[in-house]
Amino acid sequence: MYKNTPKAFTTLASKSEWDFDYTNDTLDPYYFRAPLCRIHGNWDPKKTVVYKEKLTTGETTLAQQNFSGLSLQDRYLEGKVEDSSSWIQEIANAIPFGKSRSLVHIQKPGQMHMLHMDANYGGGFWDYLGDEKDNKIARVMIMLDDWAPGQVMLFGCHHYTKWQKGDVVYFRWQDIPHGTANFGHTNRPLIIVTGEITTEFEKLFNEFKTLNIAVNT
Protein backbone atom coordinates (compact mmCIF):
# COMPACT_ATOMS: atom_id res chain seq x y z
CA MET A 1 0.00 0.00 0.00
CA TYR A 2 2.74 2.46 0.86
CA LYS A 3 5.94 0.92 -0.49
CA ASN A 4 7.41 2.43 -3.55
CA THR A 5 11.10 1.61 -4.01
CA PRO A 6 12.17 2.59 -7.52
CA LYS A 7 13.67 -0.17 -9.65
CA ALA A 8 16.71 1.98 -10.41
CA PHE A 9 17.51 1.93 -6.68
CA THR A 10 17.22 -1.83 -6.29
CA THR A 11 19.30 -2.43 -9.41
CA LEU A 12 22.16 -0.30 -8.11
CA ALA A 13 21.75 -1.63 -4.56
CA SER A 14 22.24 -5.17 -5.82
CA LYS A 15 25.81 -4.21 -6.80
CA SER A 16 26.61 -2.76 -3.38
CA GLU A 17 29.03 -4.38 -0.92
CA TRP A 18 27.11 -2.98 2.08
CA ASP A 19 24.82 -5.39 3.97
CA PHE A 20 21.82 -3.02 4.07
CA ASP A 21 21.38 -3.60 7.79
CA TYR A 22 19.61 -0.41 8.77
CA THR A 23 19.17 -1.49 12.39
CA ASN A 24 22.69 -0.43 13.39
CA ASP A 25 23.36 3.11 14.53
CA THR A 26 26.87 3.35 13.16
CA LEU A 27 28.46 2.55 9.83
CA ASP A 28 31.74 0.71 9.36
CA PRO A 29 34.44 3.36 8.72
CA TYR A 30 35.29 1.52 5.53
CA TYR A 31 32.05 2.94 4.15
CA PHE A 32 31.68 6.25 5.94
CA ARG A 33 33.95 8.68 7.77
CA ALA A 34 32.76 11.98 9.26
CA PRO A 35 34.83 13.95 9.53
CA LEU A 36 37.59 12.44 7.46
CA CYS A 37 39.43 15.71 8.02
CA ARG A 38 38.56 19.33 8.68
CA ILE A 39 39.41 22.28 6.47
CA HIS A 40 39.94 25.58 8.24
CA GLY A 41 39.50 28.87 6.47
CA ASN A 42 37.96 32.30 6.74
CA TRP A 43 35.29 31.93 4.08
CA ASP A 44 31.82 33.32 4.62
CA PRO A 45 29.28 30.51 3.97
CA LYS A 46 26.58 33.03 3.15
CA LYS A 47 28.61 34.11 0.14
CA THR A 48 28.33 30.69 -1.50
CA VAL A 49 26.86 31.45 -4.89
CA VAL A 50 26.13 29.36 -7.97
CA TYR A 51 26.26 31.67 -10.98
CA LYS A 52 25.29 29.06 -13.54
CA GLU A 53 23.08 26.13 -12.67
CA LYS A 54 24.15 22.69 -13.85
CA LEU A 55 21.21 20.64 -15.05
CA THR A 56 21.37 16.88 -14.53
CA THR A 57 19.55 14.63 -16.97
CA GLY A 58 20.72 11.11 -16.08
CA GLU A 59 17.90 8.57 -16.30
CA THR A 60 18.94 6.64 -13.20
CA THR A 61 19.25 9.79 -11.16
CA LEU A 62 15.89 11.01 -12.38
CA ALA A 63 14.13 7.71 -11.67
CA GLN A 64 15.29 7.73 -8.06
CA GLN A 65 13.95 11.25 -7.50
CA ASN A 66 10.79 11.67 -9.52
CA PHE A 67 9.01 8.52 -8.24
CA SER A 68 8.16 10.74 -5.28
CA GLY A 69 6.74 13.55 -7.37
CA LEU A 70 9.83 15.70 -6.89
CA SER A 71 11.98 16.93 -9.75
CA LEU A 72 15.76 17.04 -9.94
CA GLN A 73 15.59 20.78 -9.29
CA ASP A 74 13.89 20.01 -5.95
CA ARG A 75 17.14 18.42 -4.71
CA TYR A 76 19.38 21.50 -4.49
CA LEU A 77 20.86 24.23 -6.62
CA GLU A 78 23.86 22.64 -8.33
CA GLY A 79 26.74 24.26 -10.15
CA LYS A 80 30.24 23.44 -11.26
CA VAL A 81 32.92 24.85 -9.01
CA GLU A 82 34.18 26.97 -11.90
CA ASP A 83 30.70 28.49 -12.19
CA SER A 84 30.55 29.40 -8.50
CA SER A 85 32.22 31.76 -6.04
CA SER A 86 35.95 31.96 -6.81
CA TRP A 87 37.20 30.94 -3.35
CA ILE A 88 35.41 27.59 -3.54
CA GLN A 89 37.99 26.10 -5.91
CA GLU A 90 40.70 26.69 -3.30
CA ILE A 91 38.74 24.71 -0.75
CA ALA A 92 38.07 21.86 -3.18
CA ASN A 93 41.79 21.74 -4.07
CA ALA A 94 42.63 20.99 -0.43
CA ILE A 95 41.56 17.38 -0.96
CA PRO A 96 44.59 15.45 -2.22
CA PHE A 97 42.97 13.83 -5.23
CA GLY A 98 44.44 13.30 -8.66
CA LYS A 99 42.14 14.18 -11.54
CA SER A 100 38.95 15.43 -9.92
CA ARG A 101 35.61 17.09 -10.47
CA SER A 102 33.83 19.33 -7.99
CA LEU A 103 30.28 20.56 -7.73
CA VAL A 104 28.62 23.03 -5.40
CA HIS A 105 25.27 22.09 -3.87
CA ILE A 106 23.16 24.70 -2.13
CA GLN A 107 20.21 22.92 -0.56
CA LYS A 108 17.54 25.45 0.32
CA PRO A 109 14.83 25.02 2.95
CA GLY A 110 12.22 22.64 1.58
CA GLN A 111 14.56 20.84 -0.81
CA MET A 112 15.16 17.12 -0.57
CA HIS A 113 17.25 14.53 -2.38
CA MET A 114 15.42 11.25 -1.97
CA LEU A 115 17.17 8.13 -0.70
CA HIS A 116 19.24 6.92 -3.64
CA MET A 117 22.29 5.04 -4.86
CA ASP A 118 24.85 6.89 -6.92
CA ALA A 119 25.02 5.75 -10.52
CA ASN A 120 28.26 5.11 -12.32
CA TYR A 121 29.97 8.42 -12.56
CA GLY A 122 32.13 10.39 -14.85
CA GLY A 123 30.78 10.06 -18.38
CA GLY A 124 34.18 8.86 -19.58
CA PHE A 125 36.15 11.33 -17.45
CA TRP A 126 38.05 8.61 -15.59
CA ASP A 127 37.96 5.84 -18.20
CA TYR A 128 41.76 5.81 -18.40
CA LEU A 129 41.64 4.06 -15.00
CA GLY A 130 40.27 0.95 -16.67
CA ASP A 131 37.67 -1.55 -15.50
CA GLU A 132 38.47 -0.99 -11.83
CA LYS A 133 37.88 2.74 -12.01
CA ASP A 134 35.02 2.65 -9.47
CA ASN A 135 37.48 1.60 -6.80
CA LYS A 136 40.08 4.10 -7.90
CA ILE A 137 37.93 7.18 -7.45
CA ALA A 138 36.51 8.43 -4.18
CA ARG A 139 33.94 11.00 -3.20
CA VAL A 140 33.81 13.47 -0.32
CA MET A 141 31.57 16.30 0.73
CA ILE A 142 33.01 19.47 2.22
CA MET A 143 30.51 21.19 4.48
CA LEU A 144 30.75 24.93 3.89
CA ASP A 145 28.72 25.95 6.94
CA ASP A 146 27.87 24.69 10.42
CA TRP A 147 24.89 22.39 10.72
CA ALA A 148 21.56 24.00 11.55
CA PRO A 149 18.48 22.26 12.96
CA GLY A 150 16.35 20.72 10.23
CA GLN A 151 19.29 19.76 8.03
CA VAL A 152 19.98 16.04 7.73
CA MET A 153 21.83 13.49 5.65
CA LEU A 154 21.27 9.78 5.72
CA PHE A 155 24.20 7.48 4.95
CA GLY A 156 23.12 3.87 5.11
CA CYS A 157 21.82 3.35 8.64
CA HIS A 158 23.29 6.57 10.02
CA HIS A 159 21.57 9.94 10.22
CA TYR A 160 24.33 12.52 10.02
CA THR A 161 23.75 15.92 11.66
CA LYS A 162 25.65 18.52 13.73
CA TRP A 163 28.56 18.87 11.33
CA GLN A 164 30.90 21.82 11.52
CA LYS A 165 32.03 24.24 8.85
CA GLY A 166 34.93 22.64 7.00
CA ASP A 167 34.14 19.05 7.92
CA VAL A 168 35.01 16.63 5.12
CA VAL A 169 32.67 13.66 4.87
CA TYR A 170 33.79 10.52 3.09
CA PHE A 171 31.41 7.81 1.92
CA ARG A 172 31.74 4.89 -0.50
CA TRP A 173 29.47 6.29 -3.17
CA GLN A 174 29.09 2.96 -4.94
CA ASP A 175 27.92 1.10 -1.81
CA ILE A 176 26.02 3.36 0.53
CA PRO A 177 22.43 4.48 -0.08
CA HIS A 178 22.08 8.09 0.93
CA GLY A 179 19.76 11.07 0.85
CA THR A 180 19.62 14.61 2.13
CA ALA A 181 16.94 17.03 3.25
CA ASN A 182 16.78 20.59 4.49
CA PHE A 183 13.66 21.36 6.48
CA GLY A 184 15.35 24.07 8.51
CA HIS A 185 15.52 27.83 8.18
CA THR A 186 18.83 28.39 6.36
CA ASN A 187 20.65 27.20 3.24
CA ARG A 188 22.97 24.20 3.47
CA PRO A 189 25.97 24.75 1.16
CA LEU A 190 28.58 22.08 0.40
CA ILE A 191 31.14 21.04 -2.20
CA ILE A 192 31.08 17.49 -3.48
CA VAL A 193 34.46 16.40 -4.80
CA THR A 194 35.07 13.20 -6.74
CA GLY A 195 38.60 12.32 -7.70
CA GLU A 196 41.28 9.81 -8.39
CA ILE A 197 42.66 8.28 -5.22
CA THR A 198 46.31 9.16 -4.61
CA THR A 199 48.79 7.84 -2.05
CA GLU A 200 48.33 11.12 -0.20
CA PHE A 201 44.58 10.57 -0.03
CA GLU A 202 45.12 6.99 1.13
CA LYS A 203 47.39 8.28 3.86
CA LEU A 204 44.69 10.74 4.94
CA PHE A 205 42.14 7.93 4.94
CA ASN A 206 44.32 5.57 6.95
CA GLU A 207 45.27 8.11 9.61
CA PHE A 208 41.98 7.53 11.47
CA LYS A 209 42.21 10.90 13.11
CA THR A 210 40.91 14.31 12.21
CA LEU A 211 43.53 16.24 10.28
CA ASN A 212 43.31 19.98 9.96
CA ILE A 213 43.95 21.57 6.59
CA ALA A 214 44.27 25.35 6.37
CA VAL A 215 42.90 27.19 3.36
CA ASN A 216 43.42 30.89 2.86
CA THR A 217 40.41 32.14 0.96
Next chain:
Amino acid sequence: MQTLFEYSKQYSGYHYDATQTDDDLIFKQKFSGNLEEELKHFSPKTGTGLNLDNLENRMQIQEWLNLGYNVSNHNNKDLVDERFPTLQKICSYFDFDHKQQWLTKQKTCQHLPYHHDVLTSSDLPIQEVTQRGWRCLVFLTDWHPGQFMIFGNTSIDKWKAGAVLAWPAIKYPHATANMSHHDAYRLRISGLITESLTNFLNDDEIIYV
Protein backbone atom coordinates in the same frame (compact mmCIF):
# COMPACT_ATOMS: atom_id res chain seq x y z
CA MET B 1 6.74 41.23 11.47
CA GLN B 2 7.62 38.67 14.14
CA THR B 3 7.67 35.08 12.92
CA LEU B 4 5.71 32.38 14.71
CA PHE B 5 9.00 30.67 15.53
CA GLU B 6 10.29 33.79 17.30
CA TYR B 7 6.94 34.25 19.03
CA SER B 8 6.94 30.62 20.21
CA LYS B 9 10.48 30.87 21.55
CA GLN B 10 9.30 33.40 24.12
CA TYR B 11 7.08 30.72 25.67
CA SER B 12 9.07 27.59 24.89
CA GLY B 13 11.56 27.44 27.75
CA TYR B 14 13.80 25.27 25.57
CA HIS B 15 17.56 25.67 26.06
CA TYR B 16 18.47 25.90 22.34
CA ASP B 17 21.92 24.56 23.25
CA ALA B 18 23.20 21.80 20.97
CA THR B 19 25.42 20.43 23.76
CA GLN B 20 22.58 19.76 26.20
CA THR B 21 20.37 16.70 26.37
CA ASP B 22 16.59 16.62 26.16
CA ASP B 23 15.25 15.03 29.31
CA ASP B 24 11.46 15.09 29.02
CA LEU B 25 10.83 13.60 25.60
CA ILE B 26 9.03 10.26 25.82
CA PHE B 27 9.75 7.72 23.08
CA LYS B 28 8.72 4.14 23.80
CA GLN B 29 6.76 1.19 22.54
CA LYS B 30 3.15 1.35 23.83
CA PHE B 31 1.03 -0.67 21.41
CA SER B 32 1.27 -3.81 19.29
CA GLY B 33 -1.05 -5.44 16.79
CA ASN B 34 -1.96 -4.97 13.16
CA LEU B 35 -2.03 -1.19 12.96
CA GLU B 36 -1.78 -0.99 9.18
CA GLU B 37 -4.98 -2.80 8.18
CA GLU B 38 -7.26 0.22 8.52
CA LEU B 39 -4.93 2.64 6.76
CA LYS B 40 -6.43 1.68 3.39
CA HIS B 41 -9.40 3.85 4.38
CA PHE B 42 -7.26 6.96 4.63
CA SER B 43 -8.78 9.78 2.62
CA PRO B 44 -6.89 13.03 3.08
CA LYS B 45 -8.48 16.40 3.47
CA THR B 46 -7.52 18.82 0.72
CA GLY B 47 -5.65 22.09 1.22
CA THR B 48 -3.35 22.97 4.09
CA GLY B 49 -5.98 22.07 6.70
CA LEU B 50 -5.18 25.29 8.53
CA ASN B 51 -7.80 27.82 9.58
CA LEU B 52 -6.52 31.05 8.08
CA ASP B 53 -8.83 33.14 10.28
CA ASN B 54 -6.37 32.30 13.04
CA LEU B 55 -3.50 34.81 13.36
CA GLU B 56 -0.95 32.22 14.46
CA ASN B 57 -1.75 30.01 11.49
CA ARG B 58 -1.30 32.98 9.18
CA MET B 59 2.03 33.77 10.85
CA GLN B 60 3.13 30.17 10.32
CA ILE B 61 2.17 30.08 6.67
CA GLN B 62 3.81 33.44 6.02
CA GLU B 63 7.01 32.36 7.76
CA TRP B 64 7.29 29.18 5.72
CA LEU B 65 6.49 30.97 2.48
CA ASN B 66 9.20 33.53 3.26
CA LEU B 67 11.68 30.69 3.76
CA GLY B 68 10.78 29.30 0.34
CA TYR B 69 8.68 26.32 1.43
CA ASN B 70 5.92 24.82 -0.64
CA VAL B 71 3.25 24.73 2.06
CA SER B 72 1.13 22.29 0.08
CA ASN B 73 3.83 19.65 0.43
CA HIS B 74 3.33 18.99 4.13
CA ASN B 75 1.53 16.12 5.81
CA ASN B 76 -1.99 15.03 4.89
CA LYS B 77 -4.53 14.30 7.58
CA ASP B 78 -7.86 12.61 8.08
CA LEU B 79 -10.43 12.29 10.85
CA VAL B 80 -10.20 9.29 13.17
CA ASP B 81 -13.81 8.20 12.72
CA GLU B 82 -15.75 4.92 12.48
CA ARG B 83 -13.63 3.78 9.51
CA PHE B 84 -10.78 3.28 11.98
CA PRO B 85 -12.05 1.33 15.01
CA THR B 86 -8.60 0.12 16.07
CA LEU B 87 -7.15 3.59 15.80
CA GLN B 88 -10.08 5.00 17.75
CA LYS B 89 -9.33 2.48 20.46
CA ILE B 90 -5.71 3.61 20.59
CA CYS B 91 -6.80 7.24 20.83
CA SER B 92 -9.06 6.37 23.77
CA TYR B 93 -6.00 5.65 25.91
CA PHE B 94 -4.90 9.28 25.69
CA ASP B 95 -6.77 11.11 28.43
CA PHE B 96 -6.24 14.72 27.38
CA ASP B 97 -8.39 17.68 28.31
CA HIS B 98 -9.43 19.58 25.15
CA LYS B 99 -8.31 16.57 23.15
CA GLN B 100 -7.76 16.68 19.40
CA GLN B 101 -6.84 13.70 17.29
CA TRP B 102 -5.90 13.23 13.65
CA LEU B 103 -4.61 10.48 11.45
CA THR B 104 -1.68 11.83 9.46
CA LYS B 105 0.16 10.57 6.42
CA GLN B 106 3.59 11.81 5.46
CA LYS B 107 4.17 10.71 1.92
CA THR B 108 7.61 10.25 0.46
CA CYS B 109 8.99 13.71 -0.31
CA GLN B 110 6.86 15.49 2.30
CA HIS B 111 8.23 17.41 5.25
CA LEU B 112 7.28 19.70 8.09
CA PRO B 113 9.64 22.64 8.56
CA TYR B 114 11.36 23.34 11.87
CA HIS B 115 8.73 24.82 14.19
CA HIS B 116 7.12 24.82 17.62
CA ASP B 117 3.63 23.50 18.26
CA VAL B 118 1.39 26.15 19.75
CA LEU B 119 -1.81 24.06 19.38
CA THR B 120 -3.52 26.89 17.55
CA SER B 121 -6.47 24.80 16.45
CA SER B 122 -7.37 24.13 20.08
CA ASP B 123 -8.08 27.86 20.62
CA LEU B 124 -6.46 27.52 24.03
CA PRO B 125 -4.63 30.55 25.47
CA ILE B 126 -0.88 30.33 24.92
CA GLN B 127 -0.26 30.46 28.68
CA GLU B 128 -2.33 27.31 29.18
CA VAL B 129 -0.58 25.56 26.30
CA THR B 130 2.75 26.51 27.85
CA GLN B 131 1.77 24.98 31.19
CA ARG B 132 -0.06 21.81 30.14
CA GLY B 133 -0.07 21.49 26.35
CA TRP B 134 1.33 18.15 25.14
CA ARG B 135 1.30 16.33 21.84
CA CYS B 136 1.68 12.60 21.20
CA LEU B 137 2.43 10.70 18.02
CA VAL B 138 1.58 7.04 17.67
CA PHE B 139 3.60 5.48 14.83
CA LEU B 140 1.36 3.20 12.77
CA THR B 141 4.02 2.03 10.32
CA ASP B 142 7.57 0.88 10.94
CA TRP B 143 10.44 3.27 10.32
CA HIS B 144 12.11 3.12 6.92
CA PRO B 145 15.47 4.65 6.05
CA GLY B 146 15.01 8.26 5.05
CA GLN B 147 12.21 8.98 7.51
CA PHE B 148 13.60 11.53 9.89
CA MET B 149 12.52 13.61 12.86
CA ILE B 150 14.45 15.97 15.04
CA PHE B 151 13.08 17.17 18.38
CA GLY B 152 15.35 19.66 20.06
CA ASN B 153 18.74 17.97 19.91
CA THR B 154 17.31 14.49 19.63
CA SER B 155 17.05 12.56 16.38
CA ILE B 156 14.12 10.17 16.35
CA ASP B 157 14.30 7.17 14.05
CA LYS B 158 14.10 3.37 13.83
CA TRP B 159 10.68 3.20 15.46
CA LYS B 160 8.34 0.24 15.25
CA ALA B 161 4.61 0.53 14.64
CA GLY B 162 2.97 1.09 18.02
CA ALA B 163 5.71 3.31 19.42
CA VAL B 164 4.68 6.61 21.00
CA LEU B 165 6.54 9.90 20.96
CA ALA B 166 5.26 12.51 23.42
CA TRP B 167 6.52 15.99 24.22
CA PRO B 168 5.51 19.26 25.91
CA ALA B 169 3.97 20.84 22.83
CA ILE B 170 5.44 24.30 22.74
CA LYS B 171 8.77 23.43 24.32
CA TYR B 172 10.46 21.40 21.60
CA PRO B 173 11.38 22.90 18.26
CA HIS B 174 11.03 20.06 15.80
CA ALA B 175 10.84 19.08 12.16
CA THR B 176 10.17 15.97 10.12
CA ALA B 177 10.98 14.79 6.62
CA ASN B 178 10.37 11.71 4.56
CA MET B 179 13.03 11.08 1.94
CA SER B 180 12.44 7.32 2.09
CA HIS B 181 10.61 5.08 -0.39
CA HIS B 182 7.67 4.53 1.96
CA ASP B 183 4.79 6.62 3.23
CA ALA B 184 4.53 7.08 6.99
CA TYR B 185 1.27 7.04 8.95
CA ARG B 186 0.82 8.35 12.49
CA LEU B 187 -1.83 9.31 14.95
CA ARG B 188 -1.39 12.84 16.25
CA ILE B 189 -3.15 13.43 19.55
CA SER B 190 -2.93 16.71 21.45
CA GLY B 191 -4.42 18.65 24.32
CA LEU B 192 -3.84 19.51 27.95
CA ILE B 193 -2.11 16.72 29.81
CA THR B 194 -3.76 15.05 32.81
CA GLU B 195 -2.41 12.97 35.66
CA SER B 196 -3.86 9.78 34.20
CA LEU B 197 -2.22 10.44 30.83
CA THR B 198 1.10 11.09 32.56
CA ASN B 199 0.75 7.76 34.34
CA PHE B 200 -0.14 6.03 31.06
CA LEU B 201 2.89 7.46 29.28
CA ASN B 202 5.22 6.52 32.12
CA ASP B 203 3.91 2.96 32.25
CA ASP B 204 6.01 0.44 30.31
CA GLU B 205 3.15 -1.95 29.59
CA ILE B 206 2.65 -2.68 25.89
CA ILE B 207 -1.01 -2.90 24.94
CA TYR B 208 -2.19 -5.29 22.27
CA VAL B 209 -4.95 -3.82 20.12
